[in-house]
Amino acid sequence: MSLYQGPSFQLVDTITSEELDRQGGFQPRQRPLLVKGAVKKWPAWDKWSFDKLADLKRKDGSEVVTSFQNGLVEQGVTKEPLHLPVAPYLRELAEAAKKARENPNEDVGLCPGKVWKQLKPGERFHLNWDHLKSFTPNKVYLAQWDILSEFPEMKKDFDITGVWPGWRWTWEYVFMGPSNTVTGVHYDFPNNWFCQVAGVKEFLLFPPENNPHMCKSLKYDWGATLSDINISKLDEQPVEREAFAKANGLYARVEPGDALFVPKETWHSVVALEPSISLAVFGLTIPEILIGGGQSEFKSLLHKLHLYRWGNCTCHRMAAAPAKKAA
Numbered sequence: 001m002s003l004y005q006g007p008s009f010q011l012v013d014t015i016t017s018e019e020l021d022r023q024g025g026f027q028p029r030q031r032p033l034l035v036k037g038a039v040k041k042w043p044a045w046d047k048w049s050f051d052k053l054a055d056l057k058r059k060d061g062s063e064v065v066t067s068f069q070n071g072l073v074e075q076g077v078t079k080e081p082l083h084l085p086v087a088p089y090l091r092e093l094a095e096a097a098k099k100a101r102e103n104p105n106e107d108v109g110l111c112p113g114k115v116w117k118q119l120k121p122g123e124r125f126h127l128n129w130d131h132l133k134s135f136t137p138n139k140v141y142l143a144q145w146d147i148l149s150e151f152p153e154m155k156k157d158f159d160i161t162g163v164w165p166g167w168r169w170t171w172e173y174v175f176m177g178p179s180n181t182v183t184g185v186h187y188d189f190p191n192n193w194f195c196q197v198a199g200v201k202e203f204l205l206f207p208p209e210n211n212p213h214m215c216k217s218l219k220y221d222w223g224a225t226l227s228d229i230n231i232s233k234l235d236e237q238p239v240e241r242e243a244f245a246k247a248n249g250l251y252a253r254v255e256p257g258d259a260l261f262v263p264k265e266t267w268h269s270v271v272a273l274e275p276s277i278s279l280a281v282f283g284l285t286i287p288e289i290l291i292g293g294g295q296s297e298f299k300s301l302l303h304k305l306h307l308y309r310w311g312n313c314t315c316h317r318m319a320a321a322p323a324k325k326a327a
């Protein structure tokens with residue numbers, strides 16, 4: 001049993017979808033918000049199952065093949081992605097999800113279900129970091145799949161304007177994987193509605209006031225700022241784990257049917273407790289496109305020209321990242 005307590009956490013602000021509607025809908029905010037049951041009202045709730053998604057075929061009838069993440073990408077060396085057919089992977093997940101439903105386990109997790117149920121809003125607690133030592137994360141993870149540019153008609157399955165009124169440019173990534181996938185600590189430059197269709201995920205969130213403790217990394221990613229903190233390897237990181245322990249985080253247990261608002265520049269890390277289907281919807285208003293979007297595209301151009309953080313990124317197969325901190 002580890003003596004490392006790590007950061008302290010509080011439960012994320014939580015509201016039911018019905019209560020949010022009674023309050024007149026979502027208002028712009030800078031703190032995360034978990035909306036229970038938002039996704040249950042959308043067509044995706046019935047249409048997006050592992051089995052049904054496994055039946056997807058390209059317009060010409062051919063099977064869908066895409067890139068899968070091969071291990072953690074946010075920290076350490078990014079391995080080359082694997083190009084695999086989606087259908088057999090999803091059929092395996094359908095089987096695993098069925099087993100998980102038949103044998104629910106409230107004893108596992110960074111915050112096991114039976115502990116989480118006893119927590120009160122505002123109460124401070126610590127997580128069980130030993131949980132991450134009990135498995136090897138992300139053997140193969142269908143993460144950041146740009147599914148809706150391949151199947152644009154499926155966009156209608158998520159009534160995102162129901163929780164996010166007003167015009168914005170949006171893009172979506174799907175995350176489908178078995179239990180025990182880990183997405184490493186990072187933040188994204190746009191706001192994000194993270195929609196959970198199947199499975200339970202543990203979401204650790206650190207608002208920007210935690211920046212001094214989050215060990216910003218030099219590794220380049222198009223939309224994200226990465227951290228050197230590898231939550232699966234804290235024992236090997238004496239400097240990072242000490243800094244991380246000073247952070248004050250928010251904990252969201254994201255269950256099937258929930259939508260979590262993740263504000264821009266909020267550090268987060270995600271661990272799946274069960275086989276999961278999630279869709280992250282990122283959005284930028286016109287002023288946000290002009291400020292953040294322009295900056296991000298400029299960095300991307302410099303990166304492609306080998307002038308910005310070349311040799312240390314999530315997008316190209318590379319050597320080990322230098323262990324230096326960002327200024």
Ligand SMILES: O=C(O)CCC(=O)C(=O)O
Nearest residue numbers: 175182183194270278280
């Ligand atoms: O679900 C995951 O594994 C990661 C999701 C995430 O990092 C995001 O939506 O920004």
